[in-house]
Amino acid sequence: MVNIKLKQNSELISNSILQQHFEDWDYKFLINLNQEDIKILNFLNKNFSKLRQLMEQSEYDIILTRGVELTKEGKIIFCPVCNKFYPLPTGKLICKTCKQELCTHSIETIIVDQMPKNPNEDYAPFIYSINRYQINETKYILLKKRGVNYKSPEIYKDRILIRQLTQNNLICATFSRNGYTSQSIYNLGVLKSPIPEFNNLYLLGLMNSELISFYFIKSFGSYKNLYPRILIEKIKELPIKIPQTEYENKEAKKIAECVTKVLNVVESNPTLNNQYQIKINQLVYDIYNIRNEERHYIKNFLEKV
């Protein structure tokens, strides 16, 4: 229960209160929506199915899961009683499962900068940090440590990576063929789809688009104390356009092509990268059938926040 103070002079017309009338803005649950926002959100909600709905359909096979349940540093500790490795506890070195006291020299680091020269154990690439359309830093992770929750190796192949945190109000996603990720990066892969135009590249274009970021912020984003975080369950609620007509298939193909181009130039050519990203945004607006005024409105909003 929260006591909400209203600005002076604000008139109450009905039982509903527009959020702009609140005197104090600092409530955790608030998302400030005006008529324009509501119109756009309603339009998206009404006309497009959610990712969740696609995932439930049998024609589609879409995975969405976070990475290895381990810290980015990759520190683990061995418990001789459980005969298992666990993530390093913060406080006392005591096994959470069996309460056994653990000793400091059973600590191991399984994420390393360089692949050992003659590894007699299994290492795999580990994607350490990402940006939009870009993998920043890759390290290596030692596999097959008993007790570590690596998740299925299948989820780390040919899929979209989405960071838990946004960048400049934009969802931050890229593509990767292989490489494990930490728990704060999500793996989203279209493994099977009845429409060839609906694939990872197309979906990546959608994820990184202004439109979807706008939808995300307006629907789930506005905490003040807790800044926007992209959560798995929220990703499932994003409106996803499935290309249906001949024309839409073409558009979807164009998006995928542009995404491929961006992935190629993102590091080498900032200007070209920018141009392609603008192009992708336009194509996404096109395929979602967003009117011009609304495009401007969304653009303005994302820039000013």
Next chain:
DNA sequence: TTGTTAGGCCGGGCTTCGAG
């Protein structure tokens, strides 16, 4: 008045831990 620096604050990134 201007330059310098330390400390506080805040935003962003990471991790933990408990709930289901």
Next chain:
DNA sequence: CTCGAAGCCCGGCCTAACAA
């Protein structure tokens, strides 16, 4: 096992305080 809430931590930026 999976997931999200929330706290911790770090670094950068801003500001206040002090020196020149």
